Amino acid sequence: MTKLQAMKTNKHHIFCRFFLQNSQDIVSCHESTCPHTRKTPKHNHITYITLLMMIFLISSCQIFNKYTAPKYDEQGLFRGKNPTDTTTISSIPWQEYFKDSILVALIDSGLTKNYDLRIAVSRIKQAETNLRIARAAFFPDVTLVGQALEARTSTGSAGTKVLGYPTDQFTLAVSASWEIDIWGKIARQKRAAYARFLNSQAYRNLVQTSLIANIATTYYALLSMDEQLRITQETVQLLKESTSTMEAMKEAGMLNAAAVEQSKALLYSTQTTIPDLEIQIRQLENSISLMLGQKPDTIMRTSITSQIVPAELKYGIPLQMLARRPDIQQAELSFRAAFELTNAAQASLYPSITLGSASASSLVGYTSSSISNFFKPENILANIVGGITQPLFAKRQLTGALKIAKAQQEEALLTFEQTILTASQEVSNILFTYQSSLRKNDTRAKQVQSLKTAVDYTQELLKAGEANYTEVLTAEQHLLHAQLSQVNDQLEQLQATVNLYRALGGGIE
Numbered sequence: 001m002t003k004l005q006a007m008k009t010n011k012h013h014i015f016c017r018f019f020l021q022n023s024q025d026i027v028s029c030h031e032s033t034c035p036h037t038r039k040t041p042k043h044n045h046i047t048y049i050t051l052l053m054m055i056f057l058i059s060s061c062q063i064f065n066k067y068t069a070p071k072y073d074e075q076g077l078f079r080g081k082n083p084t085d086t087t088t089i090s091s092i093p094w095q096e097y098f099k100d101s102i103l104v105a106l107i108d109s110g111l112t113k114n115y116d117l118r119i120a121v122s123r124i125k126q127a128e129t130n131l132r133i134a135r136a137a138f139f140p141d142v143t144l145v146g147q148a149l150e151a152r153t154s155t156g157s158a159g160t161k162v163l164g165y166p167t168d169q170f171t172l173a174v175s176a177s178w179e180i181d182i183w184g185k186i187a188r189q190k191r192a193a194y195a196r197f198l199n200s201q202a203y204r205n206l207v208q209t210s211l212i213a214n215i216a217t218t219y220y221a222l223l224s225m226d227e228q229l230r231i232t233q234e235t236v237q238l239l240k241e242s243t244s245t246m247e248a249m250k251e252a253g254m255l256n257a258a259a260v261e262q263s264k265a266l267l268y269s270t271q272t273t274i275p276d277l278e279i280q281i282r283q284l285e286n287s288i289s290l291m292l293g294q295k296p297d298t299i300m301r302t303s304i305t306s307q308i309v310p311a312e313l314k315y316g317i318p319l320q321m322l323a324r325r326p327d328i329q330q331a332e333l334s335f336r337a338a339f340e341l342t343n344a345a346q347a348s349l350y351p352s353i354t355l356g357s358a359s360a361s362s363l364v365g366y367t368s369s370s371i372s373n374f375f376k377p378e379n380i381l382a383n384i385v386g387g388i389t390q391p392l393f394a395k396r397q398l399t400g401a402l403k404i405a406k407a408q409q410e411e412a413l414l415t416f417e418q419t420i421l422t423a424s425q426e427v428s429n430i431l432f433t434y435q436s437s438l439r440k441n442d443t444r445a446k447q448v449q450s451l452k453t454a455v456d457y458t459q460e461l462l463k464a465g466e467a468n469y470t471e472v473l474t475a476e477q478h479l480l481h482a483q484l485s486q487v488n489d490q491l492e493q494l495q496a497t498v499n500l501y502r503a504l505g506g507g508i509e
Contacts, residue, residue: 067191067339069332070416077318077424078431088316090324090504094212097501099308102300103219106292110215113293117211120204127193127200134186134193140176145365147171170374173365173381179354185347188340195337199330205508206326213502215291217495222284223304224491228484229277232270235480239267242459242476246469249462259469266473270480309493313434313500321423324505331419335412342405348398349391426503434496437489444486451479 075082089097098104111117149169181187243263249255286296315321322328368379391398454475461467501507 065343067336070335070413072322072417072420074318074322077321077420077427078315079424079428081431083315083317085314086316086320087314088320088504089314089501090316090320090506092501092506093509094501094507097506098216100219100302100306102302103216106219106288106299107212107215109294110211110292111208114211114291115293117204117207118293120200120207124197124200124204127197131190131193131197134190143175145171145173145175168369169367170369170371171365171367171381172374173367176364177354179352182353183347183350185344185352188344188347192337192340192344195333195340199333199337202326202329202333206330208509209326209502209505209507211291212507213498215288216498218284218288218291219299219301220304220307220491220494220498222281222288222299222301223307224487225277225281225284226301227304227487229274229281231480231483231487232273232277235476235483236267236270236274238455239263239270239476242472243267245459245463254465255469262473263469266477304487304490304494307490307494309438309490310497311438313431313497315427315431315500315504318424321427321504322420324508325423325503326505326508328416328419328423331412331416335409335416338405338409338412342402342409345398345402345405349402423503427500430496430500430503434493434500437492437496440489444482444489448479448482448486451475451482455479 094107095104098107147170149167149171179186243260246255246260246263250257250260285299288299289296364383365381366375366379367381368374368376373379455472458467458472458475462469462472
């Protein structure tokens with residue numbers, strides 16, 4: 001702040017304090033005695049004009065501590081990567097990002113029927129209602145007041161209990177009370193409510209991105225289980241043929257019974273994995289059904305071999321992730337709400353100007369001692385109450401509330417920074433996992449091909465008497481494991497594409 005700005009600020013604060021110190025005198029003036037009115041009834045309007053001028057001048061003393069979003073260093077968020085290419089998969093609509101038409105249909109159904117998403121929409125409605133309530137605080141509270149009063153006084157001498165001289169009073173009026181938002185306390189509370197409303201929308205987006213990712217990853221896991229079941233069933237057929245061959249060779253005296261029994265043991269061990277795979281398939285179908293908001297049922301699907309894993313994923317620059325990720329948006333909006341509430345707590349320490357109050361509201365209406373001719377002009381009632389209240393001693397409640405608000409604001413800022421670090425870690429892990437998994441493809445394909453050839457060779461050598469049965473069983477077992485690992489590699493890559501899409505903030509309409 002420059003010296004000139006500091007001087008202007010000091011003058012502004014002195015000016016504000018001057019009006020605050022004299023405000024009570026102005027409000028409590030009486031036209032016949034107050035020096036502000038020059039003791040002349042005809043100048044009574046000067047009091048009200050001065051009061052209005054004071055209100056507008058004090059309003060310039062509001063806490064203009066404007067909110068600015070917290071800054072964060074974007075360099076190195078993706079660990080060793082400082083990209084300049086702004087092309088990112090997160091900007092692709094989910095209907096276009098996923099190429100499997102059945103998967104797209106499942107996601108579309110989930111976005112319509114999923115209970116978590118519907119609950120999130122309900123929270124938006126609640127936050128919107130709270131925002132409307134906060135906005136309504138700018139307007140006066142207006143109520144209709146009807147009152148009938150009967151009073152009696154004693155008619156006898158001192159000590160008698162006989163009551164007489166009844167007095168009746170009937171009143172019908174409109175009551176109003178209004179706090180003028182001099183220091184911006186109500187405005188700050190409204191802005192905090194608006195931040196919470198936006199937070200509820202960000203939460204809804206977070207649920208949507210998570211739902212899309214969960215449906216896709218579960219769908220791919222289901223496809224991988226189908227493929228593993230198919231491979232296992234094919235392996236079982238291969239082991240059955242191998243066992244039959246060994247039994248024939250045993251009958252011919254070429255193998256002993258131990259070879260046949262070990263071959264059967266491997267066959268039985270492989271067969272026992274089939275029920276486990278079927279259980280996992282059923283559970284995955286039920287999980288998808290739950291995400292779709294429907295009863296457990298069979299899920300239509302394609303095959304994992306028809307899925308295409310992209311060779312490269314565009315992740316853009318960190319700023320795009322910070323702007324699109326719903327959880328980061330939520331953390332920033334929570335900080336914003338805490339910031340506004342801190343300023344509202346600060347404003348609570350300053351004087352408040354009200355027209356009407358809880359104890360003496362402003363009234364406009366009719367009052368009379370009888371019901372007859374109640375609405376005559378001479379029975380009109382006009383009672384306007386105004387006041388200034390300056391907190392002096394509130395058992396440290398106001399200062400304590402301010403300290404709590406500041407601590408909550410600091411907590412929200414730390415949560416915001418932690419959320420960014422968590423997102424950075426998540427993106428970095430997914431990128432490394434995806435790129436490392438892709439490097440296994442060629443080697444894994446060569447491994448599977450070599451083991452297929454090894455199984456064929458060992459079976460032929462066994463028939464020729466140039467290999468023992470353990471070599472055949474080992475080759476068949478290794479082939480099964482390599483094929484299952486190849487399916488897991490593809491699943492890992494497919495799920496990485498989904499997780500990165502979600503981690504970058506994709507899937508928001």
